[in-house]
Amino acid sequence: MSALTLPEIDAVVASARPVATDVVLLTLRAADGSELPPWQPGAHLDVEVQPGVERQYSLCGDPADRSVYQVAVLREPDGRGGSEHLHAHVREGDRLRVRGPLNHFGLHAVPPGGSYAFVAGGIGITPLLPMMRAADAAGIPFTLAYAGRSLERMPFVDELVAAYGDRVSVYTSELGHRFALSTLSGGTPSAPVAVYCCGPARMLTELEQVALDAGWPPDALHLERFEAREVTEPVRQESFEVELELSGMTLEVPPDRSILDVVEEAGVLVLSSCREGTCGTCETPVVSGEVDHRDSVLTPAEQEDNEVMMICVSRAACPRLVLEL
Template identity: 55%
Template sequence: MHTTHDEVDLKLQVASRTEGAEGVVVLELRDPSGADLPAWAPGAHLDLELPNGLTRQYSLCGDPNDRSAWRIGVLREPEGRGGSAYVHDELTAGVEIDVRGPRNNFPLVSSPHYVFIAGGIGITPILPMMAAAEAAGAEWELHYGGRSRRSMAFLESMEELTGTRVTLHPQDEVGLIDLEAILGAPRPDTVVYCCGPEPLLQAVEKQCVTWPDGALHVERFSPKEFGEPLLQGAFEVELATSGMTLTVPPDKSILEVVEEAGVPVLSSCQEGTCGTCETPVLEGEVDHRDSLLTPAEQEANDTMFICVSRAACPKLVLEL
């Protein structure tokens, strides 16, 4: 499900920049030479590798059939760590930026019926999904919430759909999305896709506990909260390909220890949300602390994200 192959490193140019809503800027990225960009599918995101040393993930929200440009929407987060502020303040039209991608941890599965739920900037990965569902002839509906209409991006592209398939929930007008009314009873042959802030995701997860396994698909912009690791002390990691066995102390991640040993690993977010550092597990029990794998995928114990997940046993064997 989690695809990290086919990623490429590109230097792209900001071809245009528009205001998507209050606090949201929409960037169109193109190859300076005019070359086609790699193919992508709804749910994919890319990494912006910013000159200030930060790497940030943003969902592609344009048309997958248009290979000439990639479109992203970026919310300015005043409480953030500087990534969104840099994008808003420095990435003007004509600027070149290092980009890696596309990567898809949130793929759209085939279904006759879709319920899309978006909160704020979480609308970005949902936009191409709506178009894909429509093109496939599927039944779909969108519930889109935000603080106010002013803060909700891409409303103009939905105006003709409002009232039929699209229901807007500006909080200052109608309050929070009534999730119980939408999700209270499981629906046959229906999948739910949700992206947005953590309180919305948790509320949707709670409503979907009675739905069939695999019906709910969520994407997180920030990591889930986890308590203490299952294993408090150090543990060993055997790298099957490199032929090394390393000790991971309680205060370091597997990724840090592996990199310090000189083994190169692609990584990006360092918080278990982007999927870049996915690593096959050959032996051992994993203490999964990522925000990507489903419960069934975690139970399989055949893959892990080494930036955050740890061992639940004395020794893990990894394909590194």
């Protein structure tokens, strides 16, 4: 069994509309016409592109509209083939199997006097769209710095400028415009700023360094990653034991295999998708033991709490872990 259960939905593509060069907006409905599961800004779906092939896409529509989900898909010619398949073969009326929503990038409330600073790189704009709508509806000040290669490759840029005016700053590399991440701030105790960023790995790494150098509060920076962050060698080089508390099994995890691989081989069902620590689907509660967190989902504070782990990449930092599986 799995500690995490997500709805599985048989969806039909209501529309597939280009919204920028190499970006298509898919609008999905439940095939049986039922209301879709609720979600909050920052959530994503696991989309079964082909049998056994899943990809994660941020929900970018309106959480109040339970009749449809919307995801924007960037064509990545040098990727693993998922986006190419969706662009080349998925049309209005086609069926897609999706799972979710799942949210590890939720929009947290700011105290009175606080504000949001949103930073997007290219297709990283998608999870920020419903966040900005929520902030605007609540009357909370925000800014958006939106960077991309060219205006033609930046989805929703015209709509954003029209809706939010000078709260939106657009930067295009082809014109030599680059946003200086160092100008961002986590604010002050009396006027905190919550910074939400989604984009390429280089942007996120640079912003993490900016926050560290400037001494931002630990809860000021929130990141959504498209790809796994680089990690060092595991804390523990040798094998370790994993006790599955609910299944009554104790398994040995060798250095060259993941906990997820070993658990699946033992016949224990665990939901998983990306298998590289970016989607959060295999999140598993930790009963006891110290975790070597190697995921790209949990915040440093959440990793320090040691309450959950992503068993596709994270390992033990002790001889024995006990998991709620």
